[in-house]
Amino acid sequence: MDAKTVVISVSIISAAIVMAIGGYGPAKALGKALTEALDAIARQPEASDKIMRALFVGMALIESIAIYAFVIALILLFANPLIGYILK
């Protein structure tokens, strides 16, 4: 195996790992946030507007972690800086 093959195959495998691990944590966190918010709404339906707003903002912040992982996977797959370095 030459260097280019190694870099490409390691990039593909690590992109898959990045998505797997980077999706797991935020998914658990999103589920927890949603259940807590539903609990709070069930207990206090009149505050549902405020709770929903906080939930949306919080979910966006949690979700951005998964999005970072996604962007890193995309960089590894389509804009890998190491391949250009090897080919040079």
Added chain:
Amino acid sequence: MKIFNIFPETVFSIGPVHITDTVITTWFVMVAIITICYLATRRLSIKPSFCQEILEAIIEAMEKTIKDILPLDPWLVVPMLGTLWIFIGFSNLTGLIPGLKTPTADLNTTFAYALISFSMTHVIGISTQGLKGYLMHYKEPTWLLLPFHLIAEVTRTVALAVRLFGNMLSGDMIAIILLGIVGLLVPIPFSLLHIIIGLIQAYIFGILTLVFIAGGIKAKS
């Protein structure tokens, strides 16, 4: 149709300026918004027509949302933030029209939006409480946290841009991949999901900008 076009493609160039397909789609979105607003506001009256009623409902909803979060006159923020909301919302939905590329699935566009939101935070903070009063909020709990405030200024702007970009790009990519696998009818639920995600992301972009503005202002009181 290329399968994965993450990067914008240059359609034509004027001298050193490359006009990409993102720019052309953005022009298309602007023309669409201006046309809709022009047609809907041509005959304004006290007894509103259907279109006028919809527009008024949108404006009032935005005003109410801003009033709930920001302890200021909402009309200080409504023109700018409302434009961001409507423009990002329309941009996110253009990907549903076949042949058009979502303008927000391009990192340059979302970074431009994030820079607008970044400068808006500081301009409104400074204009409402003066330069000194605004700078005071950086030492809010203690002086020790000053570097973290400065880092947060950068990271939250980058996060705004990357969040919108990643969401819209992933929606497009899922649609394209499913189209390659099954083709008929199966991508439709995912397109519906993409509509919801596009609108929610536009909402979240505005809400986060609003929360940042409020964070810079509340420090005074």
